[in-house]
Amino acid sequence: MKSIIRAALVATALVVPVASFAQSQITRAQVRAELAQLESVGYHVGDGDQAHYPQAIQAAEAKLAARNGETAYGGAASGTTQAGGGRVSQAD
Template sequence: MNMRQVLTASVVASALAVPAVTFAQQHSALTRAQVRAELAQLRAVGYHGDSETSYPVQIQAAEARVAARQGQTAAASSYGPGVGGSTAAGAGASSGAK
């Protein structure tokens, strides 16, 4: 390979690598503090991780309790009623007289 082919190959390789690097940066992993906060939330609702045999059931139940608690907190702190989005499409209202 001559120098021009090497240069072309390196430019193509770097052009293909840039999107992969930017994609990896967009999806960051959890920080240690976030994991500790999640574990504290789970422990607050009664999860202790004592039994390995019932692990999936226990963790899912605890996650559901955390989600319910967060939903209640959000509902209690929100302002105004919930909005139920519904629409009605069709013929217009008739006047009744012809």
Template sequence: MKSLIQAVVIATVLAAPVASFAQSNQPVTRAQVRAELIQLEKAGYQPTRSDPYYPADIQAAEARVAAQNGTAQPAVSSYGGVANGSSDSGRAVSANGTKSIYFGN
């Protein structure tokens, strides 16, 4: 019986952090979105600028805001890491010379 109580206590202690990091299912209000946008603009993000490198500037502003708030996220996100290399298979493509339309017949 003592081991059962001990197992329940250990399971409760291990499950407590899961509940503390759970996100609320409440939708974000318009005021919260506006406040976040103002905070991002103060951090250097310009939503009206036409930028071909869009994700980089907003991510940099979000990182600055997170650093100011003390809630910096780890460098690795839930999207996975960056591939270190790549490989190709097959053979190199060679240009075919000009051939007659009757070639091979």
């Protein structure tokens, strides 16, 4: 009986990582479309400038997001929020 339980636990441990990888796959066409969009805003793949790679790709992604009307994080914000208590003057 213990060997059956142990085998079930091992099988579960092997299946869970495989299921998590299957959820995040994108197609080759999606990658090519994203690359074409980045190139349309001035990013050039393989131009030999490895020293500025992170900044170049981030700048191209920011231009693309601005062109598409997207924000970097989250959706469109509406309304106001307030945190903390009342303000105290420096004289106090």
